[in-house]
Amino acid sequence: MSEAFYANRPDHPAAKVETGWGPLSALPGNPLMWVMIASELAVFGLALLGYAGARARDPLGFVAAQGTLDRLAGTINTAILLTSGLFAALANDAARLNRRNLARKFLGAAGALGIAFLVVKGFEYAREFAAGADIDSSPFFTLYFLVTGFHALHVVLGLIILAIVAKSASPMAVETGTAFWHMVDLIWVIVFPCFYLLR
Numbered sequence: 001m002s003e004a005f006y007a008n009r010p011d012h013p014a015a016k017v018e019t020g021w022g023p024l025s026a027l028p029g030n031p032l033m034w035v036m037i038a039s040e041l042a043v044f045g046l047a048l049l050g051y052a053g054a055r056a057r058d059p060l061g062f063v064a065a066q067g068t069l070d071r072l073a074g075t076i077n078t079a080i081l082l083t084s085g086l087f088a089a090l091a092n093d094a095a096r097l098n099r100r101n102l103a104r105k106f107l108g109a110a111g112a113l114g115i116a117f118l119v120v121k122g123f124e125y126a127r128e129f130a131a132g133a134d135i136d137s138s139p140f141f142t143l144y145f146l147v148t149g150f151h152a153l154h155v156v157l158g159l160i161i162l163a164i165v166a167k168s169a170s171p172m173a174v175e176t177g178t179a180f181w182h183m184v185d186l187i188w189v190i191v192f193p194c195f196y197l198l199r
Helices: 003-007 023-028 031-057 059-065 073-097 100-130 138-170 171-195
Strands: none
Touching: 031 059, 031 138, 031 171, 059 138, 073 100, 073 171, 100 138, 100 171, 138 171
């Protein structure tokens, strides 16, 4: 069918019109999600600025604490989230083609990898707690547990959002949900080198 036909459907991207959101109206998904994404990125940005300031005051202490982290687990989780992001992008493509069952399968795969991320992170936290590290151990671990824990909460929220949008699997819903999921990916890609790799 023609694009003009689909443009009359409210769940099709072509049906989006200017609604007073300015530049946000041109972004995929619901503009309100992008307001939320911008605010969340600002929060994580401030947290990482705080991390940079604390690290500058105690570089040797931060390097020593970093050496106790499991970089392999962090690397595995990075690969897991990036692969999950790929499935989210594939879900978007399927939804645009009105292949809703396929979109749901891709969203399910993205969600399953999100759960895998949380499992790996849980084992990593357990290992760190067993070694005597906790949120009060040092400035590094205070920031580490706060930032990575806050990120893990966003993974949980992202899983809930993916499950919700999978019900209709409409183009607008999938675009909105996967936009949040890609934010979760992006934040981890920044958090991972800051805490695990930077020396």
